[in-house]
Amino acid sequence: MSAIKRIVLDVLKPHHPNALELAQAIAVLAPDYHVSLKVTAVDEKTESAVVTVEGNAIDYEGVINAITAMGATVHSIDAVDVTGTDGPQV
Amino acid sequence: MMNWYRRIAFLLSITRTQGIARRYVVVNGFDGALTMLGLLMGFQAGGGIAPEIAFSACLGAALALAASGISSAYLSEAAERRKALRELEHAMVEQLQESAHTEAARIVPFLVALANGLSPLLVSVVIMVPLWLGVAGYALSQEPLVLAIGVAFISIFVLGAFLGRIGHVFWLWSGLRAVLIAILTSALILVLR
Numbered sequence: 001m002s003a004i005k006r007i008v009l010d011v012l013k014p015h016h017p018n019a020l021e022l023a024q025a026i027a028v029l030a031p032d033y034h035v036s037l038k039v040t041a042v043d044e045k046t047e048s049a050v051v052t053v054e055g056n057a058i059d060y061e062g063v064i065n066a067i068t069a070m071g072a073t074v075h076s077i078d079a080v081d082v083t084g085t086d087g088p089q090v
Numbered sequence: 091m092m093n094w095y096r097r098i099a100f101l102l103s104i105t106r107t108q109g110i111a112r113r114y115v116v117v118n119g120f121d122g123a124l125t126m127l128g129l130l131m132g133f134q135a136g137g138g139i140a141p142e143i144a145f146s147a148c149l150g151a152a153l154a155l156a157a158s159g160i161s162s163a164y165l166s167e168a169a170e171r172r173k174a175l176r177e178l179e180h181a182m183v184e185q186l187q188e189s190a191h192t193e194a195a196r197i198v199p200f201l202v203a204l205a206n207g208l209s210p211l212l213v214s215v216v217i218m219v220p221l222w223l224g225v226a227g228y229a230l231s232q233e234p235l236v237l238a239i240g241v242a243f244i245s246i247f248v249l250g251a252f253l254g255r256i257g258h259v260f261w262l263w264s265g266l267r268a269v270l271i272a273i274l275t276s277a278l279i280l281v282l283r
Contacts, residue, residue, distance in 0.1 A: 014178055014191065016104040045181035071104070071189035073182060 004058040006081035009051045013072035015042075019049060025066045032056050050078065057085075098201065101194040105171065107202060112256065114206040118159050120249050120268070122210025125151055126217040127242040127272055131279045134235055141224035141234040148221060148238075152214030160207030167199040213249070217242045246272045 013022055023037040034054040041048040049072075053063055067074055102108045129148055133139040175195040179186050186192050217238055224234030231237075250268025251261040 012182060012184075014104075014182065016106065017100070017190070021100075043181070045178060065188075068188050069190055071178070071182070071186050071191040073184045 001085045002082050003056065003085050004060060004080060004082050005056070006052065006054045006079070007058055007060065007063070007077060008079035009053070009063075009067070010075040010078050011049045011051050011067060011072050012075055013047050013049055013067075013070065014045060015047060017070050019047075022049075022067070022070050022072060023051070025070050026051070026053060026063055029059065029062050029066055030055055033058070048075075098197075101190065101198055102201065104190055105174065105194045105198050107167075107198050110167075111202050111205040114159075114163060114202060115209040116249055116253050116256070118155070118206050119209040119213045120246065121159075122152065122155050122213040123217060123242055123245045123249060124272065124275055125155060125210070126214050127239065127246070128275060128279060130217075130235060130239045130242060131276045132283075134239065135280050135283045138233070138235060141221050144235055144238070145218060145221040145225050148214065148218050152211050152218070155214065156207040156211035158207075159210055160203045163206035164199050164203035167202045168195075171195040171199055213245050217245055243269060243272055 011022075013019075017025070019037050019039055023035045027033050027035045032055045036052045038050045039047050040050055051067070064074055099108075102111065126148055129151055130144070133144050133147075172195060175186065175191055178191060220230065220234045220237035220241060223230060232240075246268050247265040251265035253259075253268070254261040254264025257264070
């Protein structure tokens with residue numbers, strides 16, 4: 001069993017919702033989530049952003065669903081920190 | 091979980107339609123008030139009319155304004171939202187079926203249509219209150235028709251003042267400017283009678 005402690009995502013998002021609203025939509029998923037979002041490029045209708053989520057056990061699917069629900073898409077997972085928890089799973 | 095009010099505000103926000111809905115409320119509210127004023131001035135200029143007939147005529151016009159406002163705004167806004175969604179999906183190189191944008195494209199046209207249709211209806215209903223009181227047999231200080239014309243002018247002033255607040259213009263000046271339009275409309279009706 002493993003737990004995701006940190007994940008960095010390359011995200012393409014519309015201008016609206018804005019960066020704050022997207023970060024909040026992810027942060028509200030769990031009380032221990034810490035989300036930072038940096039817009040790296042701005043196009044006519046879209047923005048590229050690097051979203052970093054930190055937490056004790058990040059629900060990857062939940063994060064992706066929250067991002068998708070805000071009209072954004074995940075291009076790639078750029079970095080992860082994962083720890084083992086209860087030993088190897090059989 | 092967002093409550094419904096915050097959800098609606100969010101959907102209006104991501105589609106940048108708060109301003110459109112607000113503009114529709116004022117513009118069509120003004121339409122409703124001026125239409126009622128026109129009818130009432132016409133009745134008055136024609137020598138007066140029974141409150142029952144005036145009430146029915148005004149109610150018919152108000153309902154027609156509401157139906158027209160709802161249907162026209164829905165058709166145009168639904169087309170606009172679909173176009174905006176297609177353009178966004180093209181820019182994202184992705185279908186956005188599960189996103190708030192698709193939800194907004196479905197719900198926002200209803201909200202804008204309701205704002206567009208209900209505002210003239212509500213303003214008209216307020217203006218019609220004296221007529222309804224007359225029909226119901228309440229003793230009024232003036233003729234119901236005259237009172238309704240007075241309420242129409244007050245409604246127009248309030249809408250104008252509201253418009254002034256939105257545009258950060260002095261509310262009294264904005265309200266008086268709206269009343270001036272109502273006076274000119276009334277004068278035109280009286281002259282062309």
